[in-house]
Amino acid sequence: MQDNAAICRTLQEDVDAAKTIVIACRCAVEYWGRSRSIAGAGDRVILLKPDTTLIIHSLSGFKPLNWMSPPTDTAVENESGALLIHSQRTIAPYEEIRIKVEKLHDYRAYDGLADTTKLELSHNEQDMQKYLVENPRLIDEGLTVKSTGYRSPLGFFDIYGKIGGKYAVIELKSQRAGLPAALQLKRYRDWLTSHLKEDVIAMLVAPSITPNALVLLRKEKLLYKAFSLKKIQRKSGRKGKTLEDWCS
Secondary structure, eight states, X not given: XXXXXXXXXXXXXXXXXXXXXXXXXXXXXXXXXXXXXXXXXXXXXXXXXTTSOEEEEOSSSSSOSEEEOSSEEEEEEEETTEEEEEEEESSXXXXXXXXXXXXXXXXXXXXXXXXXXXXXXXXXXXXXXXXXXXXXXXTOTTEEEEEEEEEETTEEEEEEEEETTEEEEEEEOSSOBOHHHHHHHHHHHHHHHHHHTSOOEEEEEESOBOHHHHXXXXXXXXXXXXXXXXXXXXXXXXXXXXXXXXXX
């Protein structure tokens, strides 16, 4: 590899040129800002983005070891034989990070990269709600939807209607439902029963459910309907169905 002085110059030039930079190295990290943290030397990957974002990843997990949000000012120094990357946030709140690179494994800088496509969210609870309101039989053959987003003192009912002559409240979850979802459904059922002075059907609809949540539903005589999102197709400009085969 190059000597530290040359690496220092190259890295600073690439930072100033707003290149996308990926560094694999052994480094130690000190941070001041959201908290005070120190990470001893270890093999890590450093990513510097053109918008001045700085991210440090360890070799496991998806969350960064530490990061700096833009706008930041990053300077590179050759300190006592080690490469020092010093980044400081230029607006409030104050944040500062110092990365001491003890060994450089690999260095890559990319110029002219572009990503103009915006992230489009799909397969969420709103998608589920819209589709199920249009196809209520997928929840129950006798379901008649009265409203969505019905406001109660405890929150908003995802779907409110009637099943077989009884009022029904239906809670939707796009991911695996846990105990909090089951408890929320119970609270909705209890409030609606008290408000209407009659028995109410309550159902949790989700792709899967945790064992403790299922135990609570059975104990409280609440219903669960498995509803798979795995086969959902993204909406596009193509003609034809895009949200079929939701229900498992």
